[in-house]
Amino acid sequence: xxxxxxxxxxxxxxxxxxxxxxxxxxxxxxxxxxxxxxxxxxxxxxxxxxxxxxxxxxxxxxxxxxxxxxxxxxxxxxxxxxxxxxxxxxxxxxxxxxxxxxxxxxxxxxxxxxxxxxxxxxxxxxxxxxxxxxxxxxxxxxxxxxxxxxxxxxxxxxxxxxxxxxxxxxxxxxxxxxxxxxxxxxxxxxxxxxxxxxxxxxxxxxxxxxxxxxxxxxxxxxxxxxxxxxxxxxxxxxxxxxxxxxxxxxxxxxxxxxxxxxxxxxxxxxxxxxxxxxxxxxxxxxxxxxxxxxxxxxxxxxxxxxxxxxxxxxxxxxxxxxxxxxxxxxxxxxxxxxxxxxxxxxxxxxxxxxxxxx
Amino acid sequence: xxxxxxxxxxxxxxxxxxxxxxxxxxxxxxxxxxxxxxxxxxxxxxxxxxxxxxxxxxxxxxxxxxxxxxxxxxxxxxxxxxxxxxxxxxxxxxxxxxxxxxxxxxxxxxxxxxxxxxxxxxxxxxxxxxxxxxxxxxxxxxxxxxxxxxxxxxxxxxxxxxxxxxxxxxxxxxxxxxxxxxxxxxxxxxxxxxxxxxxxxxxxxxxxxxxxxxxxxxxxxxxxxxxxxxxxxxxxxxxxxxxxxxxxxxxxxxxxxxxxxxxxxxxxxxxxxxxxxxxxxxxxxxxxxxxxxxxxxxxxxxxxxxxxxxxxxxxxxxxxxxxxxxxxxxxxxxxxxxxxxxxxxxxxxxxxxxxxxx
Ligand SMILES: CC(C)[C@H](C(=O)O)[C@@H](O)C(=O)O
Ligand SMILES: CC(C)[C@H](C(=O)O)[C@@H](O)C(=O)O
Numbered sequence: 168x169x170x171x172x173x174x175x176x177x178x179x180x181x182x183x184x185x186x187x188x189x190x191x192x193x194x195x196x197x198x199x200x201x202x203x204x205x206x207x208x209x210x211x212x213x214x215x216x217x218x219x220x221x222x223x224x225x226x227x228x229x230x231x232x233x234x235x236x237x238x239x240x241x242x243x244x245x246x247x248x249x250x251x252x253x254x255x256x257x258x259x260x261x262x263x264x265x266x267x268x269x270x271x272x273x274x275x276x277x278x279x280x281x282x283x284x285x286x287x288x289x290x291x292x293x294x295x296x297x298x299x300x301x302x303x304x305x306x307x308x309x310x311x312x313x314x315x316x317x318x319x320x321x322x323x324x325x326x327x328x329x330x331x332x333x334x335x336x337x338x339x340x341x342x343x344x345x346x347x348x349x350x351x352x353x354x355x356x357x358x359x360x361x362x363x364x365x366x367x368x369x370x371x372x373x374x375x376x377x378x379x380x381x382x383x384x385x386x387x388x389x390x391x392x393x394x395x396x397x398x399x400x401x402x403x404x405x406x407x408x409x410x411x412x413x414x415x416x417x418x419x420x421x422x423x424x425x426x427x428x429x430x431x432x433x434x435x436x437x438x439x440x441x442x443x444x445x446x447x448x449x450x451x452x453x454x455x456x457x458x459x460x461x462x463x464x465x466x467x468x469x470x471x472x473x474x475x476x477x478x479x480x481x482x483x484x485x486x487x488x489x490x491x492x493x494x495x496x497x498x499x500x501x502x503x504x505x506x507x508x509x510x511x512x513x514x515x516x517x518x519x520x521x522x523x524x525x
Numbered sequence: 526x527x528x529x530x531x532x533x534x535x536x537x538x539x540x541x542x543x544x545x546x547x548x549x550x551x552x553x554x555x556x557x558x559x560x561x562x563x564x565x566x567x568x569x570x571x572x573x574x575x576x577x578x579x580x581x582x583x584x585x586x587x588x589x590x591x592x593x594x595x596x597x598x599x600x601x602x603x604x605x606x607x608x609x610x611x612x613x614x615x616x617x618x619x620x621x622x623x624x625x626x627x628x629x630x631x632x633x634x635x636x637x638x639x640x641x642x643x644x645x646x647x648x649x650x651x652x653x654x655x656x657x658x659x660x661x662x663x664x665x666x667x668x669x670x671x672x673x674x675x676x677x678x679x680x681x682x683x684x685x686x687x688x689x690x691x692x693x694x695x696x697x698x699x700x701x702x703x704x705x706x707x708x709x710x711x712x713x714x715x716x717x718x719x720x721x722x723x724x725x726x727x728x729x730x731x732x733x734x735x736x737x738x739x740x741x742x743x744x745x746x747x748x749x750x751x752x753x754x755x756x757x758x759x760x761x762x763x764x765x766x767x768x769x770x771x772x773x774x775x776x777x778x779x780x781x782x783x784x785x786x787x788x789x790x791x792x793x794x795x796x797x798x799x800x801x802x803x804x805x806x807x808x809x810x811x812x813x814x815x816x817x818x819x820x821x822x823x824x825x826x827x828x829x830x831x832x833x834x835x836x837x838x839x840x841x842x843x844x845x846x847x848x849x850x851x852x853x854x855x856x857x858x859x860x861x862x863x864x865x866x867x868x869x870x871x872x873x874x875x876x877x878x879x880x881x882x883x
């Protein structure tokens with residue numbers, strides 16, 4: 168039986184990097200004889216919104232439900248659709264309605280990438296951000312009162328559930344236990360955000376009791392971001408709420424040279440719904456159209472997808488490893504896009520990786 | 526008439542850096558003949574809590590109300606008092622009840638400080654974080670429901686007012702207008718946080734209309750933190766909510782080498798209440814007791830205080846400039862504390878700066 172992958176390229180550079188992701192996916196499927204089929208969907212982008220007044224067809228969920236995975240580019244074109252409309256109408260719906268409650272984001276410094284942090288070498292930066300992906304600070308709950316008067320005020324609600332915190336923490340501790348450092352950092356802000364963050368501290372302390380061999384270190388988000396820059400070697404697995412994980416998983420990759428490398432997996436570990444794989448970078452309107460976007464984040468996301476589809480085993484795991492190897496080699500010997508100091512175009516990098524794989 | 530300064534050292538390294546702040550303050554007052562008097566208060570620390578069950582006496586507000594400024598060290602000793610209790614019982618009360626609605630935090634790379642960002646030199650990093658300081662994400666509003674059951678959930682409220690946003694933005698735009706770049710970055714997250722952040726975007730756009738010579742650039746907080754690392758030269762004045770400003774004003778200083786340098790001014794610009802001056806770093810229990818804390822953040826905060834007290838004019842401005850000069854020289858020629866690669870103790874640095882000033 169073939170595993171089915173839904174492909175949605177989205178907006179901006181999503182449309183430029185997706186063909187490279189597919190090129191590499193096809194090369195990997197061929198070499199490792201992976202039973203896969205792909206289907207393209209021409210919605211979940213702002214042109215679709217312009218034509219239909221919504222980001223996706225009404226039956227999007229039914230259309231995607233049977234797939235094993237979703238390969239996603241990037242969404243957002245603020246010149247025509249406000250970001251909160253385009254994102255809440257697509258990506259954030261997938262994450263929430265397909266209960267992709269883990270957003271897993273590896274941060275790693277590759278050999279050959281000029282590191283923006285002075286004196287760091289590969290091995291010095293190597294950790295995971297494990298981000299809660301379905302609740303928390305991202306809500307449309309609340310409202311504006313006394314609008315237009317000098318008493319105007321806004322309430323914005325964040326909502327956390329014990330179930331949501333516990334399953335996120337369990338995933339993070341399990342991951343840490345499988346690694347050599349066995350260390351979990353909780354991103355908190357319990358000194359300022361007085362209800363939810365002290366509660367997160369307690370949830371993490373309770374979970375830590377089940378993992379006597381894993382160390383828990385709670386750090387306030389402000390100093391934590393400082394340490395991503397000053398002491399990146401402290402980190403192994405960083406567990407974070409939706410917002411804090413969002414911040415840390417852009418900042419972390421930035422310290423490894425470019426967010427053009429950073430992949431992510433939006434996981435429903437129980438496989439009740441399709442999981443979604445996408446680069447961390449967005450649609451980047453400022454560089455769209457020049458074909459200079461780095462496709463590696465997209466390609467690495469393809470690798471994460473294969474690993475997840477094969478449950479980290481057999482030919483699927485081999486395909487994942489081979490893609491990551493081909494990425495490493497290409498970073499070392501080129502071609503590379505301008506964000507890495509090169510002159511290569513998006514397809515040059517994709518082709519080089521696909522060829523190394525074949 | 527003498528201006529009156531209330532001194533509260535707080536916990537941990539607050540107690541180590543405060544004497545150096547005072548040493549420099551006295552040297553500056555002497556040299557520039559500033560009419561000042563200081564009064565020390567032995568509360569707003571966790572030992573006081575241990576003895577009295579609260580961080581401050583009931584009449585703290587009456588005791589401090591008549592002062593022109595508060596010089597503050599750092600609060601927090603989580604081993605005995607949870608951070609949200611100690612902070613909400615002291616610092617956050619000052620900020621809120623004395624309506625210190627601007628938290629102004631300069632970020633600057635000094636000559637002689639080894640920069641953690643590769644290839645950056647003084648001049649490349651030079652901006653202000655202007656943080657809203659009285660409302661927003663820092664609240665104790667909300668609660669826990671179905672506690673102890675598998676339906677347990679938490680609501681956490683953020684509250685923004687138009688008045689709060691507008692006065693923050695006005696301060697930021699005024700500051701930008703007085704500088705050569707004339708550039709305001711708004712830290713937003715309107716693609717995810719769907720009520721309050723789109724509203725912030727609109728407030729900023731409306732304010733920008735009053736400043737045709739100032740450019741407004743809205744950036745989502747995730748990519749903004751990445752750019753603090755990758756493109757620090759983009760920034761001039763960064764306007765941010767309480768939480769985002771908290772994060773950015775630890776991250777920014779980290780990119781300039783150490784948060785041991787970063788000062789802050791908690792301002793009530795109308796002078797209806799005393800303003801508060803403190804280092805950005807906290808009480809740092811991990812290094813307390815060794816006298817290795819860098820006192821420069823505290824000393825620079827003293828300089829900001831003098832500048833504010835004198836309205837940026839006359840002998841007060843000269844005193845500010847002289848302190849910053851003495852800091853610069855001491856960073857260049859030592860002694861320095863371990864965070865800057867030196868072997869100096871806290872008082873060594875304080876004495877060197879005071880001597881340079883005299
Ligand atoms: C100690 C803490 C409550 C405080 C804050 O978050 O405001 C500190 O981090 C700061 O930046 O002044
Ligand atoms: C586009 C945006 C809504 C999204 C997020 O904040 O989750 C993105 O920044 C990400 O990190 O995947």
